[in-house]
Amino acid sequence: xxARVPTLVRAPAxxxxxxxxxxxxxxxxxxxxxxxxTMSMSxxxxxxxxxxxxxxxxxxxxxxxxxxxxxxxPFPCSGNRGNWVGVLCFQANIxxxxxxxxxxxxxxxxxxxxxxxxxxxxxxxxxxxxxxxPDIKKLSKLKSVFLSYxxxxxxxxxxxxxxxxSLKKVFLSxxxxxxxxxxxxxxxxxxxxxxxxxxxxxGKIPDFQQKSLNKINVAYNELEGPIPARLSQxxxxxxxxxxxxxxxxxxxxxxxxxxxxxxxxxxxxxIVLVMALLLALIAAxxxxxxxxxxxxxxxxxxxxxxxxxxxxxxxxxxxxxxxGKRGEHGKLAFLRDDRExxxxxxxxxxxxxxxxxxxxxxxxxAGVADGxxxxxxxYKKMNNVGREEFHEHMGxxxxxxxxxxxxxxxxxxxxxxxLLLSDFVENGCLASQLHGNRNLDEPGLDWPTRLRIVKGVVxxxxxxxxxxxxxxxxxxxxxxxxxxxxxxFEPLLTDYALMxxxxxxxxxxxxxxxKSPEYAEQGRIxxxxxxxxxxxxxxxxxxxxxxxxxxxxxxxxxxxIASWVNTMIKEKRTGEVFDEEMGGVGNSKSExxxxxxxxxxxCEVDVERRLDMKDVVEQxxxxxxxxxxxxxxxxxxxxxxxxxxxxxxxxx
Numbered sequence: 341x342x343a344r345v346p347t348l349v350r351a352p353a354x355x356x357x358x359x360x361x362x363x364x365x366x367x368x369x370x371x372x373x374x375x376x377x378t379m380s381m382s383x384x385x386x387x388x389x390x391x392x393x394x395x396x397x398x399x400x401x402x403x404x405x406x407x408x409x410x411x412x413x414p415f416p417c418s419g420n421r422g423n424w425v426g427v428l429c430f431q432a433n434i435x436x437x438x439x440x441x442x443x444x445x446x447x448x449x450x451x452x453x454x455x456x457x458x459x460x461x462x463x464x465x466x467x468x469x470x471x472x473x474p475d476i477k478k479l480s481k482l483k484s485v486f487l488s489y490x491x492x493x494x495x496x497x498x499x500x501x502x503x504x505x506s507l508k509k510v511f512l513s514x515x516x517x518x519x520x521x522x523x524x525x526x527x528x529x530x531x532x533x534x535x536x537x538x539x540x541x542x543g544k545i546p547d548f549q550q551k552s553l554n555k556i557n558v559a560y561n562e563l564e565g566p567i568p569a570r571l572s573q574x575x576x577x578x579x580x581x582x583x584x585x586x587x588x589x590x591x592x593x594x595x596x597x598x599x600x601x602x603x604x605x606x607x608x609x610x611i612v613l614v615m616a617l618l619l620a621l622i623a624a625x626x627x628x629x630x631x632x633x634x635x636x637x638x639x640x641x642x643x644x645x646x647x648x649x650x651x652x653x654x655x656x657x658x659x660x661x662x663x664g665k666r667g668e669h670g671k672l673a674f675l676r677d678d679r680e681x682x683x684x685x686x687x688x689x690x691x692x693x694x695x696x697x698x699x700x701x702x703x704x705x706a707g708v709a710d711g712x713x714x715x716x717x718x719y720k721k722m723n724n725v726g727r728e729e730f731h732e733h734m735g736x737x738x739x740x741x742x743x744x745x746x747x748x749x750x751x752x753x754x755x756x757x758x759l760l761l762s763d764f765v766e767n768g769c770l771a772s773q774l775h776g777n778r779n780l781d782e783p784g785l786d787w788p789t790r791l792r793i794v795k796g797v798v799x800x801x802x803x804x805x806x807x808x809x810x811x812x813x814x815x816x817x818x819x820x821x822x823x824x825x826x827x828x829f830e831p832l833l834t835d836y837a838l839m840x841x842x843x844x845x846x847x848x849x850x851x852x853x854x855k856s857p858e859y860a861e862q863g864r865i866x867x868x869x870x871x872x873x874x875x876x877x878x879x880x881x882x883x884x885x886x887x888x889x890x891x892x893x894x895x896x897x898x899x900x901i902a903s904w905v906n907t908m909i910k911e912k913r914t915g916e917v918f919d920e921e922m923g924g925v926g927n928s929k930s931e932x933x934x935x936x937x938x939x940x941x942x943c944e945v946d947v948e949r950r951l952d953m954k955d956v957v958e959q960x961x962x963x964x965x966x967x968x969x970x971x972x973x974x975x976x977x978x979x980x981x982x983x984x985x986x987x988x989x990x991x992x
Contacts, residue, residue, distance in 0.1 A: 388416050388434050391455035392424065398449035401468075404442035404862040433458035440465045440486075441812055443863030448474040457481075465489050465511070466812050467864075468844060473517070477502055484509035488535060489810070495519030505529060513557070514538035514810070514840075521546055521558070536561065537578075540728075545571070545585075558582065560732050566593050581732060672761070673731070674750045675738030682708045684752060687716065687761075701757075705764055713764040714749060719838075720757045721846040727753055730841060737837055740807055744800030746824055746832040758841075762834065766827055771820035774919075775886050784921030787928055788965045789829050790881050794935065796831035797823060797877065798960045801870060805953050808837055813853040813865050818873040819890055820880055849893055857945040860895035868950045875942025875950075879905055882936055884919030902943035905936070931963050 389410055396405050407413070408424045416422065417429035428436030435458050444467040453459060459479060463486035470491040476482065480503050492515040501507065501524040510525070513535045520543040521536060531550050537559040544565040545558060556574055560581030567579060572588035579585050586593035672684050686708050695703040701718040708714060722730070734751050741747070752759035767773070770793065773785055785793070797818075804814035816839035824832040839847060848854045853865050856872045876887050879901045887901045908917050918932060925932065938959050944950040951959075 387455055389414060391452050392416060392427070392434075394452035394455075395449050398447045398452065399444050400446035401443050401863050402446075404444065404864055405439075428461070430458070435459060436461040436463075438463045439467070441864045441866050442467055443859070443865075445469055447471070450475050450478050454478055460484070460506075462486070473497070473500060476500070477504055480504055481506055483507060483530075486511045487515065488513040489812075490515055492517060496522050498522050499524050501525050501528060507531060508552075509533045511535035512539065517541060519543075521563075526550075534558075537581075538732075560728075562728075672750045672752050673734070675734065676747060676749050679749050680708075680712050682712075687714075692716075714761045715764050717760045717762075718757055719760065721843050721850070722758050722841050723756055724843050725758075725841045727755075730758065733837075733841055736808070740803075740837075742800055742803040744796040744831055744833060745803065745836065746834040765824040765832060767825040767829065769821045770823040770825060770831065770881075773825060774820060774880065774884055783923060784884070784919065785829075785881075786924030787922055787926075787932070788924055790922065791931070791935070791963060791965060793823070793825070793829065793831045794878055794881060795960055795963075797833065797874065798957055800831070800833040801874060802953055802957050804833075804836060805867075805870075811837060811840060812867060813839060813869045815870050815873070816847075816853045817851045818870055818877060819852050819887075820877060821890075823877070852889075855889050855892065855895050857895045858947050861945075866947050868947050868952060871942045871950055871953065871956060874956065875939045876901060878935060878939035878942065882919065882922075882932065882939065883917055884921060900943070902940055905940060928965055931965070934959075935963060 392408055393410075396402050396408050399405075405425060408416075413423045415432075416424045416427045416434055417432045419432055420429055422429045426437055426439040426442075427434055428438055434456050437453075437459070438461075440463055444464065446469070448464070448469065453462070460482060461484040462476075462479070462482065463484075465486045466489040468491060469487075470493065472494045473492060473496045474487075476485055477500060482504060483506050485507070486509075488511045492512070495518055496512075498520070500522045501510070505528060507528050508530050509532060511533075514537070517536075517539040519541065521541050523546045525531060525534070526546045526548055529550065530552055531548075532552050532554055534553070534556045537557040539561050541558065541561040541563055543563065545563055545568055547568045548556070548570050550570075553570070555578075556571060557578040559578055562584075563579075563582040564584030566587040567585060567590065574589060576589040579590055586595065672682070672687065674681060687706060690706040690708050693705040695705050695715065701720050704716045704718075706714055706716055725733075730751075730753050734748065737748050746762050746765065748760055748762055750761040752761075801815060801818070808814040815833065815836045817835050818833070822833065822835045824834055826832060839851065839853065842851065848859075852873045853859070853869045856865060856869045858869065858872075859865055876889060879885075880887050883901065883905065885901055885904070889895065889900060905917055908914060914933075914936075917936065938951070938956065941951045942956065
């Protein structure tokens, strides 16, 4: 055989220098592009995140912003969804901050927000920010600014809004701003809405000419002079509370000031009559003086018959009236036209019976003119409320009218303390009916009465929500001792809508709204905070158990009555939940369960899962005093128990 010729395998040709260079360049270009994209994305997100973190660092009590944490989520935005609480996004850009009802305070670091180029709206309403107006003109592209319901003070610079040509909405309501309304607002071409009510602005309203401006509210300030013609077609209520303002839509500027201060025609007639009687009153002054002297001597024996505490109440107030400031402090202001009038002297001379000492002060029962009996509550936790602010707020409360609200009849203002007068209610408060010592002749409240009380409380609370939409928690202090019962055991809510006037430090330790889970966890209250208080009240009415939340300084989940009820349900001991003294249940066992479920739904710790006011009203109104259909099915579905009628019959 011939020698085998080996097969030669041709080695691949080595790449040329040119090919190597091209490959290297291509790889390098890809690396550079990817690197640039990564750096760009990182830089963008880092800038947004860093800007927000710098902003949060300038705040105090920022627990509500705890998820602003790059470790949890490095991106504040994902498309149109905000990953960080209160952050509004559009196409992965931050275009808004909605940080409302969070208990935030501290300095607003506008400079940190300048780094957000797409920011168009900012709302920090209903927090506790204080100090001067923030320099928002640095955010020149903003379209809306909401700073209402804080504690900002001082004058706003006249050029505060210069250059903000995209600005459409500005809300500064219910702060403590002074000085004049900035004229720089008149140069904003797109301005649509202004809310400046509830401050202390002075001077004239700027001459707004923008055709885009369709709503303005400057009520309850200290403005004066003619209203600009451009605003003459606006709602007259937008200008009320400024007695020195004049011109359409208010009274003519030629109308005397004293008449302008009293817009309703009936009040104008009364003023004319009072002026006509002025000379007669002056002529009778000496007679009145002698009559008062005789009355004082006649009343002296009554003072000696009262207790030491009652004497202290009368004597202390006599001293205050006689301190040389009678003209400033010496009058009662009545809020109701259907009550017999009496003056402060009549009240101070009346025999007083101490009813008790509550969280805000003492209460007295006093008999005044023609056998009329009133309750006088002394409040010492309102001394940071200005005179005009107090008068204006009480004026609003005086307009409230609902069968389940105990009306405020009159009030007395003094810097150190305030007096609020209301009618005396014979049956006392719900707390004493539920937890007071009783005998066989005074049985506990039966089921129909308790259901009627719950319905009345809900109706009164719903009315407050509709009538006072600007107050975050319209009641704010709902508990069984603030629910009075009339002679027919209809409930009357009291101590309502006082939150805006209570010193914040006292409110945080005393008022029920500040004992809610959301305030304990996030330092804020919401529109659903009163719902939580209502839920606690419903459970108290059903169980007869006194809620420990009333006594604690803040919410304690371990001591929460709702937690106790849930535990009993899980242990299939629902029958032990209901008050043993509650009679009259009959065939209403399923209704008891329904109301128990509603109460628990009102006490959800998660505010988003908690019932809203509309749902509460609908569900409560559906309840009836007697309904026994499908008890087993209902109880199994709601509470995962299947013990039939027996478990509930043991409780009643």
